[in-house]
Amino acid sequence: MSSDRATNGSSGGEGPSRSARSHVERFRVMEVIDAAAARQASHGDMISLSAGQPSTGAPAPVLAAAKAMLDEHILGYTPTPGIAELRARIAELHETRYGYTVDPDSVVITTGSSGGFTALFLAAFDPGDTVALARPSYPAYRNTLAALGCEVVEFDPVDTERFQPSVDDLERLTSELGAPPAGLVIASPANPTGAIIGEDELAGIAHWCDEAGTLLVSDEIYHGISFGRRCASAWEFSRNAAVIGSFSKYFSMTGWRIGWMLVPAGLREAVDVLLGNLSICAPANSQYAALGALGRDAAAELDGHVERYAENRDLVVGRLDELGMPLIAQPDGAFYVYVDVSAHTSDSLAWCREVLGATGVALTPGVDFDQRGGATTVRMSFAGDAESISIALGRLEEFLAR
Ligand SMILES: Cc1ncc(COP(=O)(O)O)c(C=O)c1O
Structure with a gap:
């Protein structure tokens, strides 16, 4: 090229x-x-x-919040990581869904999860760093990483029932590469398969990444849409992982372009500086409206x-x-x-x-x-x-x- x-x-x-x-x-x-x-x-x-x-x-309370917001807010820039109320409500959402506590300071509101990936990849990886992806996977990971100069390494998981990665795959890949990858991006439920990674497998991967110094990027944007199998979250097992969330799928707010990340402590400053430069903040209107998505109704x-x-x-x-x-x-x-x-x-x-x-x-x-x-x-x-x-x-x- x-x-x-x-x-x-x-x-x-x-x-x-x-x-x-x-x-x-x-x-x-x-x-x-x-x-x-x-x-x-x-x-x-x-x-x-x-x-x-x-x-x-979007659900009715979001539409109501959006209408009220036009009268109540001037809709200027918000703080780069998002409005405090939404960050706190997302921390609560994680607590309710998975039973772990989240410091709202680790929650960063993004322009869809897509805006979060770009800032996170820039914050964590240098050109030439290897980032691993299981095949098949969501194409924007590969394409965004490639545009940033990362070396994307795709592998075929041994699990041919769900095509989700396992520790065995990571061991094999590491011996092929001669070193652990700088990053691993996983999605559960995955696009295009819908397959959910097992809780034990996710725990194993998170611990392996901790030991290897590999950044685990866990795309959890389809959480909330599952048919009997539990969606575990990477932060149940490691605070070194980055967790990606979105209002696009379960919350039915695709075009509102709003998502979030749970950022590991060591990357928070870099993500904040980069997001401030790349987008200043996520759309203010969507941030206020998203508050309506997090209630009981x-x-x-x-x-x-x-x-x-x-x-x-x-x-x-x-x-x-x-x-x-x-x-x-x-x-x-x-x-x-x-x-x-x-x-x-x-x-x-x-x-x-x-x-x-x-x-x-x-x-x-x-x-x-x-x-x-x-x-x-x-x-x-x-x-x-x-x-x-x-x-x-x-x-x-x-x-x-x-
Ligand atoms: C696995 C996965 N991650 C991320 C995205 C990006 O979603 P958004 O930017 O709307 O949050 C998509 C969109 O289809 C997806 O399927």
Whole structure:
């Protein structure tokens, strides 16, 4: 990879040329979303099983808080780590969910979890540092780390039921690399699989990372959406880990762009300085509105969404075998199934385009999540309503029977 500046030897007059670091993979799911929108505009029959977001809006108390806020606040900048009340309420949320105490000073409010990742990676890693990811995983980790000059090392976990990493994987990777990685990013429930890492496995990984001096980055943004298996949090086992949270998924506030991090003490100053420079603060309006998401009334509404996701999950999982699209991993949480479409294609991106063209159903090709095996995999989201999902599955069945 080299910059256009270096290769052109451009000395001006040709407009700006891009940096070498900007040559990261496109986030393919966005292309699918654009193609799906075009299908809807031209045919009006599109059903999306591709969106990685709830089909619902923010809960009623958030909307009420947002309306009141316009009268009550001038909405200037907030302190960089966020308004004190929200930081305190998030500390309480962690205490209620997992039973551990959190000093509100370790809570940092971010612009979606995405804004948190960038600041955290910059704070913790230098160019050339190795950061490990299990395959498959959320593509923005790989692409953001690559843009920051980190050496991304992907590995295939030995656990082929859930594709979650284990201590054995980390030992093997360390002997291959000759040293432990500087960082390990994990997600549970994961995107694209929905698989939840076991409590004992997470404890083992957290302790291993402590010993090895590896920063464990635990993406917990799908917590709250699980179907029977417990979501453990990395801070149950180590305060050296960074925990990532978001209002985008369980709290159904994707476009409000608000998330948070629990930052280990040694990185707090660096994260604060970087976030102050990168974004000053997370959107003030979303910070005040998010307070409404953390009360009992919102929980009742949001838990209702999770019940619907659970029904949708059963509906989808029940049909996959008939469709010749077997599950790759256990969908314990989030709102995705990751399926094997090798019986139908060896080019999942082209196949998703074909399916969209023939049926109006939008699916996400696996290539985003796994550059090695993703050509024969697809992610389906069941965040929508059951009726649309049933219709989409019916259309897929017809398509596959042709
Ligand atoms: C695993 C995972 N992490 C992080 C994100 C980013 O979410 P946000 O920036 O909306 O919090 C996503 C979005 O789909 C995701 O799936």
